Amino acid sequence: MIRAERVAGRTIAQVADRFGLPVPVELRRHKGWIGQFLEYVLGASAASRAEPDFPHLGVELKSIPVDERAHPRESTYVCVAPLNGSIEKNWEESWVRRKLSRVLFIPIVGEGPVGDRRIGAPVLWAPDEIDRKRLRDDWEEITERIMVGDLTGLHGRVGEVLQLRPKGASGSDATWALNEDAEWVETMARGFYLRRSFTAELLHRAFGLA
DNA sequence: ACTTGATCATAC
């Protein structure tokens, strides 16, 4: 938190210069760059591993693009959703619950050249009882569809705060899944995401906004 | 304006 608060208010270019890191001008071909940059700057250790970013703290790090009013510009990716029968059978064991038990959100303000974007005040969030119920209800609804092989029901419209969306290098990035007839079929890979309206709530709550 | 579906890069 001390590190995060020290970089808050500075631009990405200012911080990158101190570390001698080159900054891409735009993100179209560098979509995860800001997230990896922050992992480096804040000393996270579990890059690209299936663990929290700060394993000893149980804290997951998420950068989140926002406008000047702290309204998120994008949804937030959580984790992949196995469609092959290996998904956790209950919420307590679920990867979604574990990943979201403590999250450090770093808002990134602005949408121009990447170096000009400003690092916002950090928000360390843990879901309260109401958040947990909303997340759990959505997770159970989505997981039920996965477990019965309802692949056509696996679209982004399900879920109030958590949703399932494609997650891969392209639409042809396939994975194996069990369908309603318990047959193996190829379908696009999907992941869990937090809806923008939900992360907006969290940030606004943290900043005391309406 | 906002959501859903599609896509891009890198580590292991």
Place this chain on the structure above:
DNA sequence: GTATGATCAAGT
């Protein structure tokens, strides 16, 4: 290939 990090862009 599957995980990590996400944003892009078409459609409503």
